[in-house]
Amino acid sequence: MSLAGPDSALSADPATVFDFVPATFPPTPTTELYLKKETVFSSFAIGLSPRDKALVAATQRAAAFGGLNDKSGVPAWKTIPSWYLIGAKDKIIPPKAERAMAERAGSTITEYGGGHLGLMSEPKTVTQEIERAARASAHR
Known part of the structure; x- marks a missing residue:
């Protein structure tokens, strides 16, 4: 929360x-x-x-x-690359908070016009970003 x-x-x-x-x-x-x-x-x-x-x-x-309200363990982004999709219309985790988390993690950031459920509302965008991350990871 x-x-x-x-x-x-x-x-x-x-x-x-x-x-x-x-x-x-x-x-x-x-x-x-x-x-x-x-x-x-x-x-x-x-x-x-x-x-x-x-x-x-x-x-x-x-x-x-x-x-x-539980704290998570050691975040994976401390040891592996991460990608972050920021939903410009997200009202659950507002874009400003998402950007701060993504920047802290050193993520590759992409913004899209959707809300919190990008997997459902923007499946092509999400799929493209997963594929982009997979290609980038394969070349590391």
């Missing part, structure tokens, strides 16, 4: 962004979180059709409340 930053749609009151299962407060580290349908439609699934947004909302996997 700290990576998303204050400009993220997720920085609002969690009760307005997530459904908690079980719906007991305060949540425990194992409480499951699901994005509210409104959050999926307005922020998470930008660039998708209403039908695809509904599909994303209905089929999302839960995130554990405790996992959203």
